[in-house]
Amino acid sequence: MIDRRTLLAAGTAAAMSPALPAWAQGGGATNPPFHHIAVGSLRATVVNDGAATRPDATQGFVVNAEPAQVASAFRAAGQAGNALENPYNVTLVRTPAGLVALDVGTGATPALMTNMRAAGLDPAEVVLIAHTHFHGDHIGGLISSDGSAAFPNARIMVPEGEWRFWMDAGEESRATPARRPGFANARRRFAPYQGKITPFAPGAQVAPGISAAASHGHSPGHVSFLVADGGAQLLVIGDAITTPSLFMANPEWYPVFDMDPTMAVATRRRLLDQLATDRIPVVGYHFPMPATGRVERAGTGYRLIAG
Template sequence: MMLLRRRFLAGMGAFGAAALLGPQRVWASAQIAFGDVRIDTLSDGNLMLPADFILGGMPEEELKVVVEAFGLSRDQLTPPCNVTLLRDGTHTVLFDVGAGPDFQPSAGKLAEALNLLDVPAEDVTHVVFTHAHPDHLWGVLDEFDEPVFVNAAHLIGRTEFDYWTNPDTVASIDSARTTFAVGAARRLSAMVENLTLLEDGADVLPGVIAHLTPGHTPGHMSFRVGEGKDAVMVVGDAIGNHHVAFVHPEWKSGSDQDAEMAARTRMMLLDDMARDKTAIIGFHLPDGGIGRVEKEGQGYRFVAGA
């Protein structure tokens, strides 16, 4: 497997008004290739989150060490959003589609990144969702509530679909995520006639296998692309950052809907990828999200682009 190059959009004009809203990640396309497969990660912009949404409730003294080591703010975090694009000469596949126009104004920039690579939305053959949170799903509809990827088959895990389309979810989910539930149900309902539901272990496409990695959401899925030394794991938010999730994967995070299950899933994934030297693509990891997992002390570290 080769990390081929990174491409950048130059200048403030690429960001528009969102550039004024806070710290920005440079727009990038990081690319790897093996055989006939080419994988790009495309920036959808970044989120702007209260730091305690991720860090709240973690052991304060130990957390302070991680915060200082990674230069994190205890007020606000601005994680990047990396959408994965796979092309193999036959299929053009997006793993997640970003936030679209209705979430945070610092996100929803996927269309501009696709334009950079000369990939029209009409050319996308498959849209595969890791889960149904806004920054991953909401970009499936445009500002007029029309489908963006009109020629694509759409795929999501059955458990994830059942959870977000259950009317009881809106009533039972914590209040901070009520809009998540309403927005997910609306978008999943809009595409239901063109939606395939995936089971754990399903073959999504030749060489792409779905794996249930629950915790962040009830039916979160990760996707293994390729085999052996060429294997890549698209993990979505199952490993949601490059700092506490790697250094202390056992810590529970408020960003996960089932924090205990998410921690178990995270530790399993990190252990497997470090042992097998599987490449990782994370939706909120830095430098385009592509890298390797290495064991370090009692935890792990993310090595970008390795």
């Protein structure tokens, strides 16, 4: 377990900002707002936490592609215009041990709580929250507007590499100005759960039927979660792969938010090959709802067959 001293040693609490880029703080509705997936005897539910729009994703979003290439990728996917609709999709799994949340959304709007209830899920039922990583749109929902725990009955499990990085004052001092607020934001979001936080290593089982798989690169300790029961499987990939029209079709591209681009691209290629070869259904945090489907090879890249 991790205590309050560990949480607060790296500095004081952050301001109320969820440490998201201005364009990413939207809360637009996305339909359908939830989607149930059977995984053997387990039931996963993907719940939307709203969406934001980046007005022109050809500018500054894909670091190693020219604007014309990004625009061409959108056209190839049948999209008109260059705006990027960026949904936030939280996966919850009903397990024998109770309801488990894999990330908790932005916390910027009531959308997650509203859509959970619409899906028949009571936020008070959440007994465990397991995180893929600590970027603001994945941990913002840990606290309510008054700073209290939004899921007071939940224990928290965190990737050990992710915790080590974001709680390190040395890493914070070396971070770029754009990235530095994320350190204080992480401390603030986890503070109400003092004494209830447990780190885990890749490969660990975080709950019955849910195990962690290393998928580093987007962030230092990023993990994905394999939900499995019998022969049924579902891979919840967090941000290891985002925006299928861009980063499945062109797995060598990387977005500005990938913290270690070389590792992120290698991880993305490995996951896409595995998903296409083994035909494992996938859930993407930033995929268009229903945010799930199967990956298949398409030319030199891949594509998502939603459903």
